[in-house]
Amino acid sequence: MVDWLAYTPGADRTHFALTNDLGLAIAQAEVQITAGILAPLSPAAGVLQAPFWVTPHGFIDSVQGSAAISTSKVQVAPQAGSVQYQLVVTGSDLSGMVFSVGQLFGSSTTGTRELNIAAFTGASTGVPVSFLGTDGWDDGVRMYIQPLNWDSSAGKLSLFSATVGESTFAFFSIPNNGTPVTKLTLQIPNGYNSGTGDALEFAFGTVVVPEPSTAVFLGIAILAAGLSARRRNVARTSSLRS
Secondary structure, eight states: EEEEEEEESSSSSTTTEEEEEEEOEEEEEEEEEEESOOOTTOOOOEOOOGGGBBOOOOOTTTTTTTEEEEEEEEEEEEEEEBBBEEEEEEEEEEEEEEEEOOOOOOOOOOEEEEEEEEEEEOOOOOEEEEEEEOOOOOOOSSSSEEEEEETTTTTTEEOOOTEEEEEOOEEEOOOOOOOOOOEEEEEEEOOOOSTTEEEEEEEEEEEEOOHHHHHHHHHHHHHHHHHHHHHHHHHOOOOHHH
């Protein structure tokens, strides 16, 4: 069970807070732009609705009791043909947090093909994040299904070289090793440099331990979600064959 933190506007467009179910700010986020400019209406809140996950990802929202995920969307438009920025998340202790990022984009000529991820203690010591896997999201209009590769030694998430389209979502966790992790950086070294740029979608959450009765309910919800996803995939396959 995860309390997916909600995007909450900050003092200006480059800052926003990540608040929990009680409305308390758990972390602060800042979009630090080296090249480019924020696109209109960016950043903004988003949601990935539960029915459209390709497979059950196993994270159940602590309020909705479903696989829905609240997100923060960031879109940076190019300036002088270049896009480079990073999203920096800070807090008193981010240890144990889970997070996700998706919608990396590849085309025949350009795209947002890679993202560097790093976590640090208050003493600026690097802490490796744990890769949990990927999952696609497809509502029939927006298809986030292209595979991603995670290079743990380089801390790099990337599309494969020939990929055209938008990526799945990759899920990670920040280990709890006893020393508080106070900063997480997600850096886009070379973003989509055409038009208004390319939106990436991020999600951050804290793990919640459910009450026993809630755990039983969630087990039923996970089973139902799995059956629903299986029915959708079978229906999609049958449609393609016909």
